[in-house]
Amino acid sequence: MGLFSKIKSMFQKKETIEEEQLIETEIDEVEEKLEKVEVKTKKEEKSVKKEEPKNNNVKVYEKGLTKSRQGFVSKLADLTNRYKKVTDEYFDELEEILIMADIGVNTVMDFIDRLRDRVRVEKLDDPEMLKEIIVDELFIIYVNDSVLTSKLTYNENGPTAILFVGVNGVGKTTTIGKIGYQLKNEGKKVLLVAADTFRAGATAQLKEWSEKIDVGFYGKEEGADPASVVFDGLVKAKDENYDVVLIDTAGRLQNKVNLMKELEKMNKVIDAQIDGGATETLLVIDATTGQNGISQAKAFKEITNITGIVLTKLDGTAKGGIVLAIKETVGIPVKYIGLGEAKEDLQVFDIEKYIYGLFKDLM
Numbered sequence: 001m002g003l004f005s006k007i008k009s010m011f012q013k014k015e016t017i018e019e020e021q022l023i024e025t026e027i028d029e030v031e032e033k034l035e036k037v038e039v040k041t042k043k044e045e046k047s048v049k050k051e052e053p054k055n056n057n058v059k060v061y062e063k064g065l066t067k068s069r070q071g072f073v074s075k076l077a078d079l080t081n082r083y084k085k086v087t088d089e090y091f092d093e094l095e096e097i098l099i100m101a102d103i104g105v106n107t108v109m110d111f112i113d114r115l116r117d118r119v120r121v122e123k124l125d126d127p128e129m130l131k132e133i134i135v136d137e138l139f140i141i142y143v144n145d146s147v148l149t150s151k152l153t154y155n156e157n158g159p160t161a162i163l164f165v166g167v168n169g170v171g172k173t174t175t176i177g178k179i180g181y182q183l184k185n186e187g188k189k190v191l192l193v194a195a196d197t198f199r200a201g202a203t204a205q206l207k208e209w210s211e212k213i214d215v216g217f218y219g220k221e222e223g224a225d226p227a228s229v230v231f232d233g234l235v236k237a238k239d240e241n242y243d244v245v246l247i248d249t250a251g252r253l254q255n256k257v258n259l260m261k262e263l264e265k266m267n268k269v270i271d272a273q274i275d276g277g278a279t280e281t282l283l284v285i286d287a288t289t290g291q292n293g294i295s296q297a298k299a300f301k302e303i304t305n306i307t308g309i310v311l312t313k314l315d316g317t318a319k320g321g322i323v324l325a326i327k328e329t330v331g332i333p334v335k336y337i338g339l340g341e342a343k344e345d346l347q348v349f350d351i352e353k354y355i356y357g358l359f360k361d362l363m
């Protein structure tokens with residue numbers, strides 16, 4: 001039984017832990033990954049009982065990934081139906097499907113190589129059997145050398161500062177609103193700071209979000225020095241005992257040097273005010289931009305220390321494979337995914353729910 005089947009039954013609650021232990025796995029590599037997953041599964045089961053947030057259901061993933069599932073997975077299912085045997089043509093078509101899903105050319109090449117090896121070693125030639133292995137291998141791409149959880153790091157003493165970076169229009173301000181809403185519901189005192197003073201209306205838009213989700217706000221006039229907004233925002237956060245400060249920034253990537261300097265200056269201000277500085281710098285990427293988003297991730301990684309990625313607009317794309325590509329090409333974990341425009345439409349990224357949402361119709 002492969003990883004996907006385990007994930008599937010986990011969500012369909014058909015399987016007991018005793019049965020799980022009896023299952024024999026195919027090869028060592030998968031077995032190893034599987035152990036990591038099981039540990040997480042058990043942990044997750046515990047935490048699910050405690051405090052499953054209302055909107056953090058696998059259904060949200062299913063719904064948000066409908067487009068990706070229809071595009072990519074239905075092609076995969078169709079491929080399986082058309083081939084009786086695994087041939088070179090089969091691999092060529094599979095390669096094309098995966099590249100179309102924005103998994104990224106190099107990732108796909110490696111993936112196909114591994115798949116060919118497994119087909120040879122395990123003497124598989126039935127495309128039907130290969131389906132499950134494909135899902136397993138995609139999963140392995142993600143979990144390789146990484147922790148499965150995507151929790152935010154908080155500052156133990158004093159406010160936690162989180163910087164949001166990314167190019168214009170990707171969904172930074174919206175994401176701040178959504179994360180602010182979640183943190184507020186967790187009982188945290190949240191302040192939104194409008195350090196995108198470049199774009200007209202950016203400050204007003206963030207202020208509107210603060211009103212919508214009923215949290216604190218700090219901003220200045222358009223054109224003000226972003227670092228000075230951060231400075232005054234942090235003073236307010238400390239004076240008024242805020243727990244978390246979410247900082248919106250302008251992302252003019254076309255001028256890398258300026259952007260780097262601006263982010264450096266903001267970080268200096270944060271370092272001076274808070275022990276340990278910003279605990280997270282989240283890069284926001286629009287999933288609908290595909291490979292362009294990957295290039296943005298690479299560019300931002302060069303100019304500042306990114307701790308996690310928020311992948312927005314996954315509801316609007318058939319290219320859900322980008323999650324795997326980002327992980328593989330830039331090595332930064334996806335911490336949140338955006339699945340719509342409303343305050344509830346944000347999920348802490350969970351690879352198992354994601355894989356299930358993406359592939360549930362395949363098996």
Ligand SMILES: Nc1nc2c(ncn2[C@@H]2O[C@H](COP(=O)(O)OP(=O)(O)O)[C@@H](O)[C@H]2O)c(=O)[nH]1
Binds near residue numbers: 166169170173174313
């Ligand atoms: N469908 C969808 N739209 C989103 C999502 N996140 C943001 N948007 C929309 O993308 C547009 C740009 O968002 P905004 O937060 O202003 O981007 P910013 O320039 O990076 O701050 C707005 O119309 C948002 O409503 C998402 O997850 N799904």
Ligand SMILES: [Mg+2]
Binds near residue numbers: 172173174196202
């Ligand atoms: Mg904005």
